Amino acid sequence: MNFIVEAAVKAVKELYHTDITAADVNLQQTRKEFEGQVTIVTFPFVKFSRKGPEQTGQEIGAFIQNEVDVVSGFNVIKGFLNIVITDAFWIGQLYNEIASTDFGVFAPNGQKVMVEYSSPNTNKPLHLGHIRNNLLGYSVAEILKANGYDVIKANLVNDRGIHICKSMLAWQLFGNGETPESSGLKGDHLVGKYYVVFDKEYKKQIEELKTAGQTEDEAKKNAPLIIEAQQMLEKWEAGDAEVISLWETMNSWVYAGFDQTYKQLGVDFDQYYYESKTYLLGKDIIDEGLQKGVFYKKEDGSVWIDLTADGLDEKLVLRANGTSVYITQDVGTAQLKYDQYNADKSIYVVGNEQDYHFKVLFLILQKLGKSWANGLYHLSYGMVDLPSGKMKSREGTVVDADDLMAEMEQTAKTQTEELGKTADFSEEEKNKLYHTIGMGALKYFLLKVEPKKRLLFDPGESIDFQGHTGPFIQYTHARIKSILKRAGFELGKPATVTELDTMERDLILALNQFPETINQAARDYSPAVVANYVYELAKTYNKFYQEKPILKDEVPEDVKQFRLTLSATSAKVISKSMKLLGIDVPERM
RNA sequence: GCACUCGUAGCUCAAUUGGAUAGAGCGUCUGACUACGGAUCAGAAGGUUAGGGGUUCGACUCCCUUCGAGUGCACCA
Numbered sequence A: 001m002n003f004i005v006e007a008a009v010k011a012v013k014e015l016y017h018t019d020i021t022a023a024d025v026n027l028q029q030t031r032k033e034f035e036g037q038v039t040i041v042t043f044p045f046v047k048f049s050r051k052g053p054e055q056t057g058q059e060i061g062a063f064i065q066n067e068v069d070v071v072s073g074f075n076v077i078k079g080f081l082n083i084v085i086t087d088a089f090w091i092g093q094l095y096n097e098i099a100s101t102d103f104g105v106f107a108p109n110g111q112k113v114m115v116e117y118s119s120p121n122t123n124k125p126l127h128l129g130h131i132r133n134n135l136l137g138y139s140v141a142e143i144l145k146a147n148g149y150d151v152i153k154a155n156l157v158n159d160r161g162i163h164i165c166k167s168m169l170a171w172q173l174f175g176n177g178e179t180p181e182s183s184g185l186k187g188d189h190l191v192g193k194y195y196v197v198f199d200k201e202y203k204k205q206i207e208e209l210k211t212a213g214q215t216e217d218e219a220k221k222n223a224p225l226i227i228e229a230q231q232m233l234e235k236w237e238a239g240d241a242e243v244i245s246l247w248e249t250m251n252s253w254v255y256a257g258f259d260q261t262y263k264q265l266g267v268d269f270d271q272y273y274y275e276s277k278t279y280l281l282g283k284d285i286i287d288e289g290l291q292k293g294v295f296y297k298k299e300d301g302s303v304w305i306d307l308t309a310d311g312l313d314e315k316l317v318l319r320a321n322g323t324s325v326y327i328t329q330d331v332g333t334a335q336l337k338y339d340q341y342n343a344d345k346s347i348y349v350v351g352n353e354q355d356y357h358f359k360v361l362f363l364i365l366q367k368l369g370k371s372w373a374n375g376l377y378h379l380s381y382g383m384v385d386l387p388s389g390k391m392k393s394r395e396g397t398v399v400d401a402d403d404l405m406a407e408m409e410q411t412a413k414t415q416t417e418e419l420g421k422t423a424d425f426s427e428e429e430k431n432k433l434y435h436t437i438g439m440g441a442l443k444y445f446l447l448k449v450e451p452k453k454r455l456l457f458d459p460g461e462s463i464d465f466q467g468h469t470g471p472f473i474q475y476t477h478a479r480i481k482s483i484l485k486r487a488g489f490e491l492g493k494p495a496t497v498t499e500l501d502t503m504e505r506d507l508i509l510a511l512n513q514f515p516e517t518i519n520q521a522a523r524d525y526s527p528a529v530v531a532n533y534v535y536e537l538a539k540t541y542n543k544f545y546q547e548k549p550i551l552k553d554e555v556p557e558d559v560k561q562f563r564l565t566l567s568a569t570s571a572k573v574i575s576k577s578m579k580l581l582g583i584d585v586p587e588r589m
Numbered sequence B: 001g002c003a004c005u006c007g008u009a010g011c012u013c014a015a016u017u018g019g020a021u022a023g024a025g026c027g028u029c030u031g032a033c034u035a036c037g038g039a040u041c042a043g044a045a046g047g048u049u050a051g052g053g054g055u056u057c058g059a060c061u062c063c064c065u066u067c068g069a070g071u072g073c074a075c076c077a
Helices: A002-016 A043-049 A053-067 A087-098 A128-146 A162-174 A187-211 A216-222 A224-238 A241-265 A283-292 A326-341 A352-367 A371-375 A401-419 A427-447 A470-487 A502-512 A514-524 A527-547 A557-580
Strands: A027-029 A038-041 A071-077 A080-085 A112-116 A150-157 A271-274 A303-306 A314-318 A345-351 A376-381 A384-386
Touching (some): A002 A043, A043 A053, A053 A080, A112 A326, A128 A241, A128 A427, A128 A527, A150 A326, A162 A224, A162 A241, A187 A216, A224 A241, A283 A314, A283 A326, A314 A326, A326 A352, A401 A427, A427 A470, A427 A527, A470 A527, A514 A527, A527 A557
Parallel strands (some): A112 A150, A112 A345, A150 A271, A345 A376
Antiparallel strands (some): A038 A080, A071 A080
């Protein structure tokens, strides 16, 4: 629609002798209840025209109609100039742009972006909150790719630390040599089980010490288990062969489990980072910062940065004994990433409880004068809540990722069997379909909500398959495919129709929004933008489908071909959109 | 206490980034040629956009304030 904007700029220049830029023209889709397809808001121009908004609209409208030959008319309602564009234009748009294979795919823009997501702890299995993280990260990566970025998906695995040692210790003490093979438990679940065991035994010891007269705080510090775990961590850091060996074994179990979960989820990574390898990074940068005067040293030798001028606090970046803290390591890892990839942007998909941390991290890197610091972005997302409140792993109120995915597939199976449309499917085809639909429902449910908003999940009532859902969109796609198959239709024939019905035009308009939607989703780092778009599109198609015959005998051949083209392009755009969300669409369901 | 985020129909979410009469789904009620696939479509009911001020041609959107919810405020990660 750039030509409309350009015409508007020209109109203001010639009519009112004022230079404005394209950004000053507020262009939007015309509301359904008015005639026309695009609307210019004319209020901002009245100060140039020195006339009322209606008259200004009339003048600009007349100018544009005269200037642009595909504009066939206009109307003005208050400060809104509604522009009517010819059907010939829209038909051309459908056949020349929308139907082309690279519609919605932008040429490489020469920029590189890293998206870090997932970043699990290796002491417990993934839960619903991790699913949201993974789906967001994967989808944002796909959206950026579609916008022409060269994307690197990274996973920073938290594979060390006291929490890992807790699982290890509990397994050592209470595990009796249990392995995934011996118990049939998925590796990450097995390790998670011992994390819970640790917590239970630890609490017991705390109670014992309390009855022996210690305060809560003392008991927490003095419980033998926690002391042992700390000793284990020290041994790990010292490279103790036995501890390292145990650590490697248990982590390998977890990774096997994660791989399986990731595969089910359909996410993947180009680059893994492990905190066991990065946790010592960053110290040299702290030195660098000390020299530059960005940091300062306190009497005890600890190193700090003063961010009070930026509305934040003072922050420790290195302990008095010279060891790192969390943020030290993140400073170092950020540098490592940059040295390795030279990315223009780096996205961190991390929950909103770390908003402050990333604010501080980015500010530190800016103050250190890192040229790439401006390209850092924290994609912060809200917690997933249950009706009972927050998920807590130790209280057993978490919704386990593997369980949930299995339940979704089961629901898909039940629903599909009830409808009885897959009688001729092979067992393998059926299973694949249940997976596609179950995951479609789950993924859509999580991605349709704006990332930063918290999300409510009720395990009691299963995720819907009707209405504003993934299966609804998948169904629309399958139905189109069915009709195309029946007609033996292939894209490629030229248009022979010259006029559009309202519903046909609305559908082309909706399809035409796709590239802009992809842009906006990337600008906002928001898969929800795509999710809501594709739902609107599916609804628009369904309405068209319901009211306009396509293959019926009474439909003239050229109209039939045209409606088939509309259907085929709708299926393609639906499929492409869903792919950006990491959701597959079936041919039949 | 301080900081950040959020608050839209009974419930779950939208609203073209400051634009027209705030839109969908679920749920409730009513319909759709004797199905080009009914996991669909049409219609009805449902709102003081948490409350109150302000900014302007125009505010769900920006500012102030009150209330409510969440998160953070470790020499843990």
